[in-house]
Amino acid sequence: MTERILSQEEVNALLKGVQDGKIRTQPSAAPTPVVRAYDFSARDPISPEGMSVLHFAHARFARLFQTALSSIVRKEIQVQPMPAHVISFDEFVKDIPPPVCLNLVKMEPLNDPAFVLLKSETLYTLLELLFGGSGRGAAKTAVTEFTPIEQRVIRRIVGMVLDEFLKAWVPFYSFQASLIRSETNPQFTKIMSAGDQVIRISFMLQIEDTSREILLALPCRAMEPVFEKWVGGSSRAREVDSEWAVGWRSSIADCPVSVTAELGATALTVREFTRLAVGDVIVLEKKVSDDLEMKVEGRPKFRGHPGVYRGKPVFQITSLIHEARRD
Numbered sequence: 001m002t003e004r005i006l007s008q009e010e011v012n013a014l015l016k017g018v019q020d021g022k023i024r025t026q027p028s029a030a031p032t033p034v035v036r037a038y039d040f041s042a043r044d045p046i047s048p049e050g051m052s053v054l055h056f057a058h059a060r061f062a063r064l065f066q067t068a069l070s071s072i073v074r075k076e077i078q079v080q081p082m083p084a085h086v087i088s089f090d091e092f093v094k095d096i097p098p099p100v101c102l103n104l105v106k107m108e109p110l111n112d113p114a115f116v117l118l119k120s121e122t123l124y125t126l127l128e129l130l131f132g133g134s135g136r137g138a139a140k141t142a143v144t145e146f147t148p149i150e151q152r153v154i155r156r157i158v159g160m161v162l163d164e165f166l167k168a169w170v171p172f173y174s175f176q177a178s179l180i181r182s183e184t185n186p187q188f189t190k191i192m193s194a195g196d197q198v199i200r201i202s203f204m205l206q207i208e209d210t211s212r213e214i215l216l217a218l219p220c221r222a223m224e225p226v227f228e229k230w231v232g233g234s235s236r237a238r239e240v241d242s243e244w245a246v247g248w249r250s251s252i253a254d255c256p257v258s259v260t261a262e263l264g265a266t267a268l269t270v271r272e273f274t275r276l277a278v279g280d281v282i283v284l285e286k287k288v289s290d291d292l293e294m295k296v297e298g299r300p301k302f303r304g305h306p307g308v309y310r311g312k313p314v315f316q317i318t319s320l321i322h323e324a325r326r327d
Contacts, residue, residue, distance in 0.1 A: 053172060054084055057169055058081045061164055062081040064167055064168055065079050065203070066079035068163070068164055072160070078206035084201045085199070086220060088195055089192040089197070092198050092200055092217055096117055101123050103115065103118070103182045105177055105178070105179055105180060107222075108177075110175075110222035111221075115215075116161050116216060118214060122213060122214060123154065123157075125210065125212050126153070154182060155182075162179070170251070172226075197219075199217065200215065202214075203215075203216070258297055258298075261292050261293070261295075261304075261306060263284060265284065265285060266282060292315075293321070294315055294317070301320070302321060303319045304319075
Protein backbone atom coordinates (compact mmCIF):
# COMPACT_ATOMS: atom_id res chain seq x y z
CA MET A 1 0.00 0.00 0.00
CA THR A 2 1.29 3.43 -0.97
CA GLU A 3 2.26 5.60 2.00
CA ARG A 4 0.62 9.02 2.08
CA ILE A 5 3.07 11.89 2.59
CA LEU A 6 0.50 14.64 3.35
CA SER A 7 -2.88 14.33 5.04
CA GLN A 8 -6.00 15.78 3.42
CA GLU A 9 -6.03 18.66 5.89
CA GLU A 10 -2.38 19.52 5.00
CA VAL A 11 -3.19 19.37 1.30
CA ASN A 12 -6.15 21.71 1.78
CA ALA A 13 -4.06 24.14 3.82
CA LEU A 14 -1.33 24.13 1.16
CA LEU A 15 -3.84 24.86 -1.63
CA LYS A 16 -5.40 27.67 0.41
CA GLY A 17 -1.95 29.22 1.01
CA VAL A 18 -1.23 29.19 -2.70
CA GLN A 19 -4.59 30.85 -3.49
CA ASP A 20 -4.05 33.53 -0.79
CA GLY A 21 -0.51 34.25 -2.05
CA LYS A 22 1.10 33.36 1.27
CA ILE A 23 3.08 30.58 -0.37
CA ARG A 24 5.32 31.57 -3.32
CA THR A 25 5.25 29.26 -6.31
CA GLN A 26 7.93 31.12 -8.37
CA PRO A 27 11.61 30.29 -7.70
CA SER A 28 13.64 32.96 -5.95
CA ALA A 29 15.92 35.03 -8.14
CA ALA A 30 19.53 33.89 -7.99
CA PRO A 31 21.88 36.42 -6.40
CA THR A 32 23.63 38.65 -8.91
CA PRO A 33 27.30 37.64 -9.06
CA VAL A 34 29.85 40.36 -8.33
CA VAL A 35 31.82 41.02 -11.51
CA ARG A 36 34.97 43.14 -11.45
CA ALA A 37 36.35 44.66 -14.60
CA TYR A 38 39.97 43.77 -15.42
CA ASP A 39 42.08 45.80 -17.80
CA PHE A 40 44.60 43.42 -19.39
CA SER A 41 46.58 46.39 -20.74
CA ALA A 42 47.09 47.80 -17.24
CA ARG A 43 49.30 45.05 -15.85
CA ASP A 44 52.47 46.16 -14.12
CA PRO A 45 55.30 45.33 -16.55
CA ILE A 46 58.03 45.81 -13.93
CA SER A 47 58.61 43.46 -11.03
CA PRO A 48 59.35 44.93 -7.58
CA GLU A 49 62.98 43.83 -7.95
CA GLY A 50 63.25 45.58 -11.30
CA MET A 51 61.66 48.75 -9.94
CA SER A 52 64.14 48.86 -7.04
CA VAL A 53 67.08 48.61 -9.44
CA LEU A 54 65.45 51.26 -11.62
CA HIS A 55 65.27 53.61 -8.63
CA PHE A 56 68.90 52.91 -7.75
CA ALA A 57 70.09 53.63 -11.30
CA HIS A 58 68.28 56.96 -11.45
CA ALA A 59 69.42 58.00 -7.99
CA ARG A 60 72.94 57.45 -9.35
CA PHE A 61 72.06 59.53 -12.43
CA ALA A 62 70.78 62.35 -10.20
CA ARG A 63 74.14 62.55 -8.38
CA LEU A 64 76.13 62.53 -11.61
CA PHE A 65 73.89 65.06 -13.34
CA GLN A 66 73.93 67.33 -10.29
CA THR A 67 77.73 67.45 -10.36
CA ALA A 68 77.90 68.06 -14.13
CA LEU A 69 75.17 70.72 -14.19
CA SER A 70 76.51 72.60 -11.16
CA SER A 71 79.97 72.65 -12.74
CA ILE A 72 78.71 74.18 -16.01
CA VAL A 73 76.46 76.88 -14.53
CA ARG A 74 78.91 77.50 -11.64
CA LYS A 75 76.12 77.36 -9.12
CA GLU A 76 75.08 74.69 -6.65
CA ILE A 77 71.99 72.87 -7.97
CA GLN A 78 70.32 70.02 -6.14
CA VAL A 79 68.90 67.23 -8.32
CA GLN A 80 66.35 64.99 -6.59
CA PRO A 81 64.92 61.86 -8.29
CA MET A 82 61.19 61.35 -7.80
CA PRO A 83 59.37 57.97 -7.75
CA ALA A 84 58.96 56.34 -11.16
CA HIS A 85 55.48 55.57 -12.50
CA VAL A 86 54.23 53.37 -15.32
CA ILE A 87 51.61 55.20 -17.40
CA SER A 88 50.30 55.07 -20.94
CA PHE A 89 51.97 57.16 -23.63
CA ASP A 90 48.68 59.02 -24.08
CA GLU A 91 48.68 60.01 -20.39
CA PHE A 92 52.31 61.09 -20.64
CA VAL A 93 51.57 63.36 -23.60
CA LYS A 94 48.44 64.86 -22.00
CA ASP A 95 50.46 65.72 -18.89
CA ILE A 96 52.79 68.00 -20.88
CA PRO A 97 50.82 70.76 -22.61
CA PRO A 98 52.75 72.74 -25.25
CA PRO A 99 54.97 74.59 -25.63
CA VAL A 100 57.67 72.25 -24.34
CA CYS A 101 60.99 70.89 -25.48
CA LEU A 102 60.34 67.19 -26.12
CA ASN A 103 63.43 65.36 -27.36
CA LEU A 104 63.23 61.93 -29.02
CA VAL A 105 66.27 59.81 -28.25
CA LYS A 106 67.41 56.58 -29.88
CA MET A 107 68.44 54.21 -27.10
CA GLU A 108 70.21 51.30 -28.78
CA PRO A 109 69.51 48.39 -28.52
CA LEU A 110 65.92 49.42 -27.64
CA ASN A 111 63.44 49.30 -30.50
CA ASP A 112 61.35 52.28 -29.36
CA PRO A 113 62.69 55.77 -28.61
CA ALA A 114 63.01 57.31 -25.16
CA PHE A 115 62.06 60.90 -24.36
CA VAL A 116 63.79 63.75 -22.54
CA LEU A 117 61.35 66.52 -21.66
CA LEU A 118 62.33 70.07 -20.73
CA LYS A 119 59.43 72.31 -19.84
CA SER A 120 59.83 75.85 -21.15
CA GLU A 121 60.28 77.34 -17.66
CA THR A 122 63.02 74.79 -16.95
CA LEU A 123 64.76 75.59 -20.22
CA TYR A 124 64.71 79.36 -19.67
CA THR A 125 65.93 79.02 -16.09
CA LEU A 126 68.92 76.98 -17.32
CA LEU A 127 69.47 79.51 -20.13
CA GLU A 128 69.59 82.32 -17.59
CA LEU A 129 72.11 80.41 -15.48
CA LEU A 130 74.31 79.58 -18.47
CA PHE A 131 74.47 83.25 -19.45
CA GLY A 132 75.43 84.42 -15.96
CA GLY A 133 72.02 85.07 -14.41
CA SER A 134 70.77 83.99 -11.01
CA GLY A 135 68.11 81.58 -12.31
CA ARG A 136 65.59 83.13 -9.95
CA GLY A 137 63.63 85.10 -12.53
CA ALA A 138 59.94 84.65 -13.14
CA ALA A 139 58.98 81.51 -15.04
CA LYS A 140 58.83 82.15 -18.78
CA THR A 141 57.03 80.11 -21.41
CA ALA A 142 57.84 79.90 -25.09
CA VAL A 143 55.37 81.53 -27.47
CA THR A 144 56.81 80.35 -30.78
CA GLU A 145 59.54 77.93 -31.78
CA PHE A 146 62.89 78.14 -30.03
CA THR A 147 65.55 80.43 -31.46
CA PRO A 148 68.80 79.03 -32.93
CA ILE A 149 70.67 80.00 -29.74
CA GLU A 150 68.06 78.28 -27.61
CA GLN A 151 68.23 75.18 -29.81
CA ARG A 152 72.02 75.01 -29.33
CA VAL A 153 71.56 75.21 -25.56
CA ILE A 154 68.86 72.51 -25.76
CA ARG A 155 71.22 70.16 -27.59
CA ARG A 156 73.93 70.87 -25.01
CA ILE A 157 71.64 70.16 -22.05
CA VAL A 158 70.13 67.04 -23.64
CA GLY A 159 73.62 65.82 -24.51
CA MET A 160 74.63 66.28 -20.86
CA VAL A 161 71.55 64.36 -19.71
CA LEU A 162 72.35 61.49 -22.06
CA ASP A 163 76.04 61.39 -21.09
CA GLU A 164 75.27 61.11 -17.38
CA PHE A 165 72.39 58.71 -18.05
CA LEU A 166 74.73 56.30 -19.85
CA LYS A 167 77.31 56.57 -17.04
CA ALA A 168 74.65 55.81 -14.43
CA TRP A 169 73.49 52.70 -16.29
CA VAL A 170 76.94 51.20 -16.94
CA PRO A 171 76.68 48.65 -14.07
CA PHE A 172 73.24 47.50 -15.22
CA TYR A 173 72.98 47.69 -19.00
CA SER A 174 74.99 49.06 -21.92
CA PHE A 175 73.10 51.70 -23.92
CA GLN A 176 74.11 53.86 -26.87
CA ALA A 177 72.11 57.10 -27.03
CA SER A 178 71.70 59.66 -29.81
CA LEU A 179 69.27 62.55 -30.27
CA ILE A 180 66.78 61.98 -33.12
CA ARG A 181 64.93 65.30 -33.11
CA SER A 182 63.23 67.86 -30.86
CA GLU A 183 59.57 68.90 -30.90
CA THR A 184 57.71 71.77 -29.24
CA ASN A 185 54.29 70.08 -29.48
CA PRO A 186 53.88 66.57 -27.98
CA GLN A 187 51.04 65.84 -30.41
CA PHE A 188 53.56 65.72 -33.25
CA THR A 189 55.40 62.76 -31.73
CA LYS A 190 53.29 59.93 -33.17
CA ILE A 191 56.06 57.44 -32.50
CA MET A 192 54.12 55.21 -30.09
CA SER A 193 50.51 54.10 -29.82
CA ALA A 194 48.35 55.85 -27.24
CA GLY A 195 48.00 52.66 -25.17
CA ASP A 196 51.71 51.82 -25.09
CA GLN A 197 53.20 52.11 -21.62
CA VAL A 198 56.18 54.22 -20.64
CA ILE A 199 58.13 54.61 -17.39
CA ARG A 200 57.80 58.23 -16.33
CA ILE A 201 60.76 59.43 -14.25
CA SER A 202 60.89 62.95 -12.85
CA PHE A 203 63.94 64.84 -11.56
CA MET A 204 63.44 68.02 -9.54
CA LEU A 205 66.08 70.75 -9.89
CA GLN A 206 66.33 72.91 -6.77
CA ILE A 207 67.97 76.26 -7.57
CA GLU A 208 67.93 78.15 -4.26
CA ASP A 209 64.19 78.72 -3.70
CA THR A 210 63.18 77.84 -7.28
CA SER A 211 62.10 74.34 -8.36
CA ARG A 212 62.22 73.10 -11.93
CA GLU A 213 61.56 69.67 -13.47
CA ILE A 214 63.17 67.42 -16.06
CA LEU A 215 61.24 64.35 -17.24
CA LEU A 216 62.45 61.09 -18.75
CA ALA A 217 60.21 58.46 -20.36
CA LEU A 218 61.44 54.95 -21.15
CA PRO A 219 59.34 52.58 -23.31
CA CYS A 220 58.18 49.60 -21.24
CA ARG A 221 57.88 47.17 -24.15
CA ALA A 222 61.40 47.88 -25.36
CA MET A 223 62.79 47.71 -21.82
CA GLU A 224 61.67 44.10 -21.27
CA PRO A 225 65.08 42.60 -22.22
CA VAL A 226 66.68 44.93 -19.67
CA PHE A 227 64.31 43.77 -16.93
CA GLU A 228 64.91 40.14 -17.85
CA LYS A 229 68.65 40.62 -17.42
CA TRP A 230 68.08 42.14 -13.98
CA VAL A 231 65.64 39.68 -12.43
CA GLY A 232 65.01 36.94 -14.98
CA GLY A 233 61.79 36.22 -16.81
CA SER A 234 59.74 34.30 -14.21
CA SER A 235 58.66 34.42 -10.60
CA ARG A 236 60.60 31.30 -9.55
CA ALA A 237 63.86 31.51 -7.65
CA ARG A 238 66.39 33.20 -9.92
CA GLU A 239 70.11 32.74 -10.18
CA VAL A 240 72.25 35.76 -9.38
CA ASP A 241 73.96 37.35 -12.38
CA SER A 242 77.54 37.44 -11.08
CA GLU A 243 78.68 39.98 -13.67
CA TRP A 244 75.84 42.32 -12.78
CA ALA A 245 76.44 41.85 -9.03
CA VAL A 246 80.15 42.65 -9.36
CA GLY A 247 79.37 45.78 -11.38
CA TRP A 248 76.77 46.91 -8.86
CA ARG A 249 79.13 46.42 -5.91
CA SER A 250 81.89 48.25 -7.79
CA SER A 251 79.58 51.19 -8.50
CA ILE A 252 78.48 51.39 -4.88
CA ALA A 253 82.10 51.28 -3.71
CA ASP A 254 82.94 54.29 -5.91
CA CYS A 255 80.08 56.44 -4.61
CA PRO A 256 81.36 59.41 -2.54
CA VAL A 257 79.89 59.84 0.95
CA SER A 258 80.24 62.68 3.44
CA VAL A 259 81.97 61.83 6.74
CA THR A 260 81.82 64.23 9.70
CA ALA A 261 83.02 64.09 13.30
CA GLU A 262 81.03 66.21 15.75
CA LEU A 263 82.86 67.78 18.66
CA GLY A 264 79.64 68.31 20.56
CA ALA A 265 76.56 70.49 20.85
CA THR A 266 74.87 72.84 23.26
CA ALA A 267 71.70 74.93 23.50
CA LEU A 268 71.70 78.74 23.63
CA THR A 269 68.90 81.21 23.98
CA VAL A 270 68.43 83.86 21.32
CA ARG A 271 69.68 86.49 23.81
CA GLU A 272 72.85 84.49 24.50
CA PHE A 273 73.43 83.91 20.79
CA THR A 274 73.09 87.59 19.86
CA ARG A 275 75.57 88.57 22.60
CA LEU A 276 78.35 86.27 21.39
CA ALA A 277 81.61 88.02 20.61
CA VAL A 278 85.15 87.12 19.60
CA GLY A 279 86.91 85.38 22.46
CA ASP A 280 83.78 83.98 24.12
CA VAL A 281 83.91 80.34 25.21
CA ILE A 282 80.97 78.02 24.49
CA VAL A 283 80.80 75.01 26.81
CA LEU A 284 79.80 71.83 24.96
CA GLU A 285 77.95 68.88 26.44
CA LYS A 286 80.94 66.51 26.03
CA LYS A 287 84.12 66.22 28.05
CA VAL A 288 87.56 66.25 26.44
CA SER A 289 88.00 62.57 27.36
CA ASP A 290 84.63 61.49 25.87
CA ASP A 291 84.44 59.64 22.57
CA LEU A 292 83.14 61.61 19.61
CA GLU A 293 80.67 60.33 17.05
CA MET A 294 81.63 60.05 13.41
CA LYS A 295 78.64 60.22 11.05
CA VAL A 296 78.45 58.89 7.50
CA GLU A 297 75.80 60.73 5.45
CA GLY A 298 74.37 62.06 8.72
CA ARG A 299 74.05 58.65 10.41
CA PRO A 300 76.34 57.73 13.37
CA LYS A 301 78.65 54.83 12.47
CA PHE A 302 81.84 55.11 14.58
CA ARG A 303 83.20 56.43 17.89
CA GLY A 304 86.72 57.72 18.42
CA HIS A 305 89.09 60.56 19.29
CA PRO A 306 90.32 63.51 17.23
CA GLY A 307 94.02 64.19 16.82
CA VAL A 308 96.78 65.51 14.58
CA TYR A 309 98.98 63.44 12.25
CA ARG A 310 101.73 65.08 10.18
CA GLY A 311 100.16 68.45 10.68
CA LYS A 312 96.69 67.38 9.56
CA PRO A 313 93.56 66.75 11.66
CA VAL A 314 92.69 63.05 11.95
CA PHE A 315 90.11 60.87 13.68
CA GLN A 316 91.06 57.57 15.36
CA ILE A 317 88.23 55.03 15.45
CA THR A 318 87.89 53.19 18.76
CA SER A 319 84.53 51.39 18.31
CA LEU A 320 81.66 50.82 15.92
CA ILE A 321 78.07 51.92 16.38
CA HIS A 322 75.62 49.10 15.55
CA GLU A 323 72.18 50.33 14.59
CA ALA A 324 69.04 48.40 15.40
CA ARG A 325 67.80 46.55 12.33
CA ARG A 326 64.76 48.08 10.67
CA ASP A 327 62.00 45.81 9.43
